[in-house]
Amino acid sequence: xxxxxxxxxxxxxxxxxxxxxxxxxxxxxxxxxxxxxxxxxxxxxxxxxxxxxxxxxxxxxxxxxxxxxxxxxxxxxxxxxxxxxxxxxxxxxxxxxxxxxxxxxxxxxxxxxxxxxxxxxxxxxxxxxxxxxxxxxxxxxxxxxxxxxxxxxxxxxxxxxxxxxxxxxxxxxxxxxxxxxxxxxxxxxxxxxxx
Numbered sequence: 001x002x003x004x005x006x007x008x009x010x011x012x013x014x015x016x017x018x019x020x021x022x023x024x025x026x027x028x029x030x031x032x033x034x035x036x037x038x039x040x041x042x043x044x045x046x047x048x049x050x051x052x053x054x055x056x057x058x059x060x061x062x063x064x065x066x067x068x069x070x071x072x073x074x075x076x077x078x079x080x081x082x083x084x085x086x087x088x089x090x091x092x093x094x095x096x097x098x099x100x101x102x103x104x105x106x107x108x109x110x111x112x113x114x115x116x117x118x119x120x121x122x123x124x125x126x127x128x129x130x131x132x133x134x135x136x137x138x139x140x141x142x143x144x145x146x147x148x149x150x151x152x153x154x155x156x157x158x159x160x161x162x163x164x165x166x167x168x169x170x171x172x173x174x175x176x177x178x179x180x181x182x183x184x185x186x187x188x189x190x191x192x193x194x195x
Contacts, residue, residue: 069093072100074103077109098118098119140178
């Protein structure tokens with residue numbers, strides 16, 4: 001019985017040696033592949049290594065022409081055209097916005113609200129600055145956002161700290177307090193206390 005056990009141990013050891021040799025050859029092959037790729041590691045990758053420039057240009061040409069019109073036509077009531085048009089038709093998208101059919105109907109914004117209202121909306125959008133703020137006022141907007149100035153004033157109004165009539169005045173006071181050397185303060189009417 002002990003001889004049979006010794007024989008199986010010998011075969012087991014030989015099997016382990018075989019597995020070790022196979023694993024070692026795998027590691028040697030892996031190491032040579034890594035060492036063979038080392039010269040490519042020094043190569044700096046650029047954007048062109050990951051992108052098909054012709055395909056990207058074709059996509060951009062499609063998106064800024066026909067693709068934008070298609071995107072705007074999907075639920076136009078939920079979108080505002082920030083791109084007015086193309087070089088060939090400078091007001092193509094902004095003029096078509098109010099006439100696009102709304103979701104699941106044949107009606108457009110013009111059909112529902114009337115041409116005058118849609119024209120006022122459209123012209124207001126076209127005249128507004130791109131981000132809703134004047135150029136050079138980004139620092140102030142960042143401070144208003146980061147310090148939660150308007151949000152805090154609204155929360156104070158909703159909590160009853162300010163009456164609704166005084167909320168706008170308080171928001172104005174806190175906003176101009178953020179502007180160093182503000183030269184155009186408005187004299188606010190005295191707040192009236194509500195009975």
